[in-house]
Amino acid sequence: MRYLFRTQYRQDIALWRHNGDRFWYGLLAVLILIAPQLLGEFYIGELGGVFIFAIAGVGLMLLVGYTGLISLGHAAFLGIGAYVNAVLLSHGVPFLLTLPAAGLFTAVCGAAIGRPTLRMSGLYLAIATLAFGSIVGTVFQKWTAVTGGFDGFAVPTPYVFGIAVESATGLYYVAGAVLAFVLWLSANLLRAPTGRAMVAIRDSEVSAQSMGIYLARYKTLAFAISAGMTGLAGALFAHYVRFLAPDSFDVLLSVQLLTIVFVGGLGSLRGAILGAVFVRLLPQFIAIVRDDLPFGIGRLPGLEPALFGLALVLVILFQPAGLNGMWLKTKAWFQAFPFKRQANFRRQKSYAKSERLK
Amino acid sequence: MILFQANDLSVRFGGIRAVDSVTFEVRQGEVFAIIGPNGAGKTTIFNLISRIYNSTSGKLLLGDTDFTQTPAWRIAGLGIARTFQNIELFPNATLLQNLLIGRHYHARTNFISEMMFLPSVRKAELRHREKVEDVIAFLGLERYRDSLIANLPYGVRKVVELGRALSIEPKLLLLDEPSSGLNVEETEGMGFWIEDIKKDLGITVIMVEHDMALVNQVSDRVMALNYGKVLAMGTPQQVQSHPEVVKAYLGGEVEGAA
Numbered sequence: 001m002r003y004l005f006r007t008q009y010r011q012d013i014a015l016w017r018h019n020g021d022r023f024w025y026g027l028l029a030v031l032i033l034i035a036p037q038l039l040g041e042f043y044i045g046e047l048g049g050v051f052i053f054a055i056a057g058v059g060l061m062l063l064v065g066y067t068g069l070i071s072l073g074h075a076a077f078l079g080i081g082a083y084v085n086a087v088l089l090s091h092g093v094p095f096l097l098t099l100p101a102a103g104l105f106t107a108v109c110g111a112a113i114g115r116p117t118l119r120m121s122g123l124y125l126a127i128a129t130l131a132f133g134s135i136v137g138t139v140f141q142k143w144t145a146v147t148g149g150f151d152g153f154a155v156p157t158p159y160v161f162g163i164a165v166e167s168a169t170g171l172y173y174v175a176g177a178v179l180a181f182v183l184w185l186s187a188n189l190l191r192a193p194t195g196r197a198m199v200a201i202r203d204s205e206v207s208a209q210s211m212g213i214y215l216a217r218y219k220t221l222a223f224a225i226s227a228g229m230t231g232l233a234g235a236l237f238a239h240y241v242r243f244l245a246p247d248s249f250d251v252l253l254s255v256q257l258l259t260i261v262f263v264g265g266l267g268s269l270r271g272a273i274l275g276a277v278f279v280r281l282l283p284q285f286i287a288i289v290r291d292d293l294p295f296g297i298g299r300l301p302g303l304e305p306a307l308f309g310l311a312l313v314l315v316i317l318f319q320p321a322g323l324n325g326m327w328l329k330t331k332a333w334f335q336a337f338p339f340k341r342q343a344n345f346r347r348q349k350s351y352a353k354s355e356r357l358k
Numbered sequence: 359m360i361l362f363q364a365n366d367l368s369v370r371f372g373g374i375r376a377v378d379s380v381t382f383e384v385r386q387g388e389v390f391a392i393i394g395p396n397g398a399g400k401t402t403i404f405n406l407i408s409r410i411y412n413s414t415s416g417k418l419l420l421g422d423t424d425f426t427q428t429p430a431w432r433i434a435g436l437g438i439a440r441t442f443q444n445i446e447l448f449p450n451a452t453l454l455q456n457l458l459i460g461r462h463y464h465a466r467t468n469f470i471s472e473m474m475f476l477p478s479v480r481k482a483e484l485r486h487r488e489k490v491e492d493v494i495a496f497l498g499l500e501r502y503r504d505s506l507i508a509n510l511p512y513g514v515r516k517v518v519e520l521g522r523a524l525s526i527e528p529k530l531l532l533l534d535e536p537s538s539g540l541n542v543e544e545t546e547g548m549g550f551w552i553e554d555i556k557k558d559l560g561i562t563v564i565m566v567e568h569d570m571a572l573v574n575q576v577s578d579r580v581m582a583l584n585y586g587k588v589l590a591m592g593t594p595q596q597v598q599s600h601p602e603v604v605k606a607y608l609g610g611e612v613e614g615a616a
Contacts, residue, residue, distance in 0.1 A: 009484050009487045009488070009491075010480070010484060012454075012487070013480070013483050013484075013487075185473045185474075188472060188473050188474060188475040188479075189469065189472055189473050191475070191483070192467065192469075192472035192473075192475065192479055192483065193458075193461075193462055193465035193467060193472065194469045194472050195472075196451075196455055196458055196459045196462070197459070197462060199448060199450070199451050199455065199459075200448050200451075200459045200462075202448075202450070203447075203448035203449055203450055203451065204446045204447070204448060206410065206442075206446060207442060207446035207447070207448070208448075208459070209410070209430045209431050210408055210410075210430065210433065210434060210439075210440055210446075211434055211459050211460055211462050211463070211522070211526070212431055212432070212433075212434030212435055212462050212463035212526070213431060213459075213462055214429075214431040215431065221469060225469075267450065
């Protein structure tokens with residue numbers, strides 16, 4: 001067991017709680033840096049995809065897991081980020097400008113959807129954001145002058161400090177850097193008044209208001225920040241797929257993003273990453289075992305969405321804290337070894353308020 | 359000196375006058391208790407003062423400031439803090455975070471500097487923490503500092519909610535049934551906190567309370583309500599022996615009853 005002996009208040013707001021944290025996260029960073037030397041191009045590409053979805057997952061986590069607002073329209077933000085980035089690049093704007101521009105523009109769009117839906121929550125908000133998603137999808141299809149419509153849009157190669165990001169490895173490093181940046185921003189926000197205001201809104205709106213929190217401002221802000229981060233992910237996603245088609249940003253993608261947040265574990269940044277790993281690697285896993293499954297199950301159409309749905313149901317029923325909860329429990333088991341406490345591993349039945357969809 | 363005034367305050371919900379031309383004033387540094395049977399309109403008055411409800415007519419004054427039209431989220435900024443009858447803490451946050459949310463009105467940093475956690479944000483956070491630690495020490499909550507509210511017993515949550523209200527550094531504290539759900543011992547403790555808040559911190563308190571022992575112990579003046587109307591006002595003894603109050607609680611003859 002590790003006992004933290006704290007003698008200064010600054011220890012409580014530090015990003016790393018102790019040297020153990022620094023060591024393990026440092027080791028992880030080193031592994032991520034040298035991974036392209038160890039793994040093949042295919043796996044690095046897949047990991048890049050995981051990073052991109054983790055960025056969007058962190059953005060959605062701030063909205064769903066921390067502010068308690070739901071969104072079924074985040075694929076639209078991903079799409080807006082992707083198209084803004086690709087269109088600006090094709091006009092010759094350098095990538096180091098188009099990437100933040102995509103994030104900022106998407107953040108403005110997020111504020112624009114956050115503002116009129118202020119009084120909505122739960123299912124009503126889900127439906128409103130779903131409608132927003134399909135409107136944006138239609139715009140992608142019909143505004144052919146900009147998006148190319150169903151002909152698609154070829155994404156130009158980005159240059160970072162004069163180096164072309166063409167290979168999977170290049171995108172892997174760029175996405176990794178953006179993910180680290182987004183995580184840093186989020187962790188900072190969450191240990192500051194804005195992050196606490198978001199948590200307050202999630203847990204009790206009436207008392208948040210009595211604490212001096214202006215709900216309209218913070219809900220709009222949460223939407224903007226969440227959308228902005230998803231827009232950054234979208235900009236990178238454009239390079240990941242290399243060719244934008246308007247129908248790739250549909251509701252299924254929104255559900256996938258939401259799956260990241262729920263399976264990962266609401267109210268945890270680590271959960272967003274674990275969820276992204278799960279959502280991106282499950283299809284790969286299915287592809288690998290597909291041919292070895294008995295009775296031709298592997299060739300059934302719709303196997304993938306069905307498994308996603310099954311995973312979501314199982315997690316919500318048996319592990320409301322998600323993969324992050326499993327991780328914390330496993331860690332607790334090893335820390336307390338051999339004094340396992342039955343209560344730690346009992347099936348959890350309490351739900352965070354945001355999961356109940358008021 | 360008069361700190362708070364409610365002038366001719368009324369609110370109607372459809373045909374029901376939940377609060378009917380209630381006028382009262384609270385002096386600086388006193389504990390003012392509102393009593394009355396269930397449904398008398400006590401909590402409704404609190405919701406009017408904290409601007410969760412809009413009053414149909416009447417005026418609310420804090421010092422010289424008229425806040426009858428001020429939005430609910432600015433009330434904390436005026437220096438009015440409140441607790442809730444059924445505890446409205448943030449259950450999935452730690453005690454420390456709950457108290458820090460109480461400091462929200464004092465936060466002067468914007469979200470961009472917060473996202474980068476600039477030195478100014480760090481400094482402000484440390485200052486808030488110091489203030490919050492004062493409250494924790496005042497209420498003796500040290501051992502629960504890092505516990506999630508969801509894991510704390512009811513009695514402790516009640517004290518935490520008091521602490522969160524104190525973190526606002528209010529001039530006026532509204533306590534909605536501070537002893538409800540507490541056992542005898544905890545109620546006694548709550549009585550001591552309220553006395554300390556008045557004497558040591560110099561905060562004026564308005565409380566809604568059913569426990570007459572607690573009302574007698576801490577309050578300077580009492581207002582009794584029934585059906586949204588003021589029945590009596592005065593010292594605890596005066597109000598308790600007032601014939602109208604006795605009738606409201608124990609039931610008297612009802613006019614026109616068969």
